[in-house]
Amino acid sequence: MASAPTRIDIQQAEGITVATFKDRRLLDEVTIDLVGNELYALVDDLGCEKVILNFSDVEYMSSSALGKLIKFHKKILSVAGSLRLCGLKPELQKIFKVLALHKVFKIDKSLEKSLKKI
């Protein structure tokens, strides 16, 4: 990673990386690009394989942000890693359901559950 991430908080322990989004809204394209690059760097630069994305502070996100998430998922799968999402608020859950992404991603109610299942 060229520089420390600014849009996600990263905690690592026992081979598991927990990335918590700092932004309440993932709508702005500039922000989304930064978030995407920071996520990709987890795999490309840091070699992370087990990743939990914590959405507990995110209120809503755009289709463009979801595109980054799908690409990140593919990156994780390409290194035979695993990805779990947690902390989705009702509005985000609705977005995932509308786009049938709840069938694509492994989603847990809490970070604790993701940590147990990953």
Added chain:
Amino acid sequence: MSDTNQFGFTIQSELAESSRIQEEIIKLLRKLGFNDEDLADLHIAIEEGLANAIKHGNQLDASKQVRIEGVIDGNRVMIEIEDEGNGFNPEDVPDPTLEENLDKPSGRGILLMRAFMDTIEYNDKGNRLRIEKSCAIQG
């Protein structure tokens, strides 16, 4: 709130401009008393509509403009977004929920707008979007 309010903006096809205008519109709607849940739905729909107009309609050509107009009639919000592109047929957009289309960048925005708005319609050419939603008003 007063019975009818209107707004209108014309912006260049730049995503930063889109963000700025969205903030202004949401600020206005918040001032008129719309609640957080409706504001979130409207914000998502406006973002998706503007992003489609700028990226797909005007192909990020900064010399082309996007017009956005809104009418707030009581609890009903009506918004039109028009770009200077060649338009498209919404029927031709692949279903983004199918596995084979997950990688494709198009379609998810329209689906989200359909989910969060009461009405979403394009003109025949496909370069002018109209979205409508009846909202609750915060007491």
